[in-house]
Amino acid sequence: MTGLVLKLAPKERILINGAVIENGERRSKISIKTPNVNVLRLKDAIHPDHAITPVSRACYIAQLILSGDADVTEGRRQLLHAVEQLSQVFDDRDSRAILNAASEHVIEGSPYQALRRLRELLPREARILAVQRQ
Numbered sequence: 001m002t003g004l005v006l007k008l009a010p011k012e013r014i015l016i017n018g019a020v021i022e023n024g025e026r027r028s029k030i031s032i033k034t035p036n037v038n039v040l041r042l043k044d045a046i047h048p049d050h051a052i053t054p055v056s057r058a059c060y061i062a063q064l065i066l067s068g069d070a071d072v073t074e075g076r077r078q079l080l081h082a083v084e085q086l087s088q089v090f091d092d093r094d095s096r097a098i099l100n101a102a103s104e105h106v107i108e109g110s111p112y113q114a115l116r117r118l119r120e121l122l123p124r125e126a127r128i129l130a131v132q133r134q
Contacts, residue, residue, distance in 0.1 A: 003033040006041075013042040018068040038066040039112055044119070054089070055118060055125040058082035062106075062115035072109075079106050079114065086121070089128075095121060 006014065008023040008030065015021075016032070016039050032039065040063060051060035061079045064070035070078075080103060087099045098120050105114035 003031050003035075004037070004039060006030045006032070006039070015040040015042060015045075015067055036109070038068065040066045040115075044115075053125055053129065054082070054086055055121045058086060059115055059118050059122070062111045062118065065111040066115065075111070076106055076109075079111070083114075083118075090121060090124065095124060 006029065008014065008028050010023060010025050010027060012023045013020055014023075017037055020042070045063055046056055046060050048060065051057045058079060061070070061075060061082055065072060065075040065079070083099055083103050083106065087096065090096065090099060098117050102114045102117040105111070105117065
């Protein structure tokens, strides 16, 4: 079993199955061997007040699933719906590949991997929104 390996900076916080864990004074590496563990780096977490764009809202839904603050079944349904809506806007090949991978991860029950893929769209979304404001 390979598991998930996290490399943590000093004082970095992570959320594992709803428990906040803070690293000590030095860099460290943790191996999580148990499958299907929900892990979220708190430095990557989106504050609810900042989930104001379609991509950030999709990321926030994935985050709620990971933190245990959303029912898994309902959260997955909402996340798949959000990804479907995003696929109507992001129609280039690279974005489609990201969205397809995110959908697969949601279906497989891997919200962390879905979140990682969706976060790749945040810079693209920012560029689109910046152009629209001009």
